[in-house]
Amino acid sequence: MKGSSKAIWQFYCVVLLLASAFAPSTSWWIRRGLTRDYVRIVNNLNNQQLQYQCKSKDDDFGLRSLPPNGEYEWGFRVNFWGSTLYFCNFWYLDNHAVFDVFRDTIDFLYECGGAHCIWKAKEDGIYLFHIQTKENKKMHDWEKIKA
Known part of the structure; x- marks a missing residue:
């Protein structure tokens, strides 16, 4: 069960990274506070x-x-x-x-x-x-x- 949680977490991180790279509105959201x-x-x-x-x-x-x-x-x-x-x-x-x-x-x-x-x-x-x-x-x- 631990291995599958780690894989899901990694998947979400990759999706977030890709979304911030290719979607201006998403990268705008991520820049908040940074x-x-x-x-x-x-x-x-x-x-x-x-x-x-x-x-x-x-x-x-x-x-x-x-x-x-x-x-x-x-x-x-x-x-x-x-x-x-x-x-x-x-x-x-x-x-x-x-x-x-x-x-x-x-x-x-x-x-x-x-x-x-x-x-x-x-x-x-x-x-x-x-x-x-x-x-x-x-x-x-x-x-x-x-x-």
Whole structure:
């Protein structure tokens, strides 16, 4: 009986290895907790401070301010359950936007182009920089703050 348990265990290990090598969605699942992910906020506003507050279920980075051309980045490991989520509230002058800056999903990582999600605030909206293609994609428009 012991020999058959060992054979089953070896079989499962081989299947897991093959699945991670040939299925991108499976390898994405296996990478959880093994690699670090990053979020970077970049202020590309012309001569305006960018105010923001980023949070997760467990972390609150507090109110922050970035000068023009300033950057802020943090790194983290996603949790095993795939529920890691960070969101931010951004504002400058009378404009604001609130959205998820990181979700532990294969689709979201694809949008980022990898493990670094780089968000750039510009006058006409907030862009996500795709690392592999080196392109900025407008993801969010600014909304006017109601007085």
